[in-house]
Amino acid sequence: MTVGKALHDDVTDAISAAFFEELAATGYGRLSVDAVAKRAGVGKAAIYRRWPSKQRMAVELTSSVAVSAIDAPDTGSLRGDVRQFLANARAALSHPLALAIIPDLLAEARRNVELAEALLSSVRDPRRASSGDMVARAIERGELPADTDVELCLDFLAGPLYWRLTAINSEPAPDYLDRLTDKIVAAFRA
CATH class of the missing domain: 1.10.10.60 (Homeodomain-like)
Incomplete structure (x- = not known):
């Protein structure tokens, strides 16, 4: 270099x-x-x-961190993938900067349509696609039925932990991720 x-x-x-x-x-x-x-x-x-603007800087820097911070691992099993996803998400969402930044960006995106669209396409869409691949692998392995509602699964995957850590700001018990994993996997299969 x-x-x-x-x-x-x-x-x-x-x-x-x-x-x-x-x-x-x-x-x-x-x-x-x-x-x-x-x-x-x-x-x-x-x-x-x-970056030509504050918004472009915000979108590019946020997406570069957010997309890589919570990946959709391939452990070989649905339960293993979900558990590792949740562990990665917890680590990312527990960071002090993330705790301050994420709610603020979400609130700002409600007021700023251009920012919302940029964040959706650069953060949400790639993360949901990656998580969708995780669900598709489980379908291919026969762990989930072929008619699984992938979009609903992705909502179940991301929602509860995000809610716990950012909305109600409550530190989960040590076994929380294991219990949450079991519930999410059961919901995927229902």
């Missing part, structure tokens, strides 16, 4: 970290490119060379 490339990556990493810290501190509505630049120790031009 050349020095110029390393510096470029360092600047992008600094901007990314500053963006998430600023977003958690101020929320999307009050987030400014100036504040992100100041927090990152760079000029605004460094940000605008990478």
Whole structure:
């Protein structure tokens, strides 16, 4: 790697970290490119060379983290896949920055149609497609019937843990993920 490339990556990493810290501190509505630049120790031009707008920066940085943070593993069994998905989701959703950022972005998306559409296409859609692949593998293995309602399964998969961690802000018991896995798998099969 050349020095110029390393510096470029360092600047992008600094901007990314500053963006998430600023977003958690101020929320999307009050987030400014100036504040992100100041927090990152760079000029605004460094940000605008990478992203043409605050919204594009928010969507691209959020999607780069959100899509990879909660993957749909292939453990070889439906129960194993669901359990690992939930463990990954819990780790991602329990991060202090995620706890501050996710509810704010969802609220802002209700007010800002353009932001909502961008987040849906760059975060929700790829994550649901990946999770849909997990359900499809279970169907192929014969663990679920061929007529399984995949969309409803995806709602069951994501909803309860998200609700527990972000909406009611309650730390689950140590065996919660195992119990939730059993309930979700039973719901998939119903």
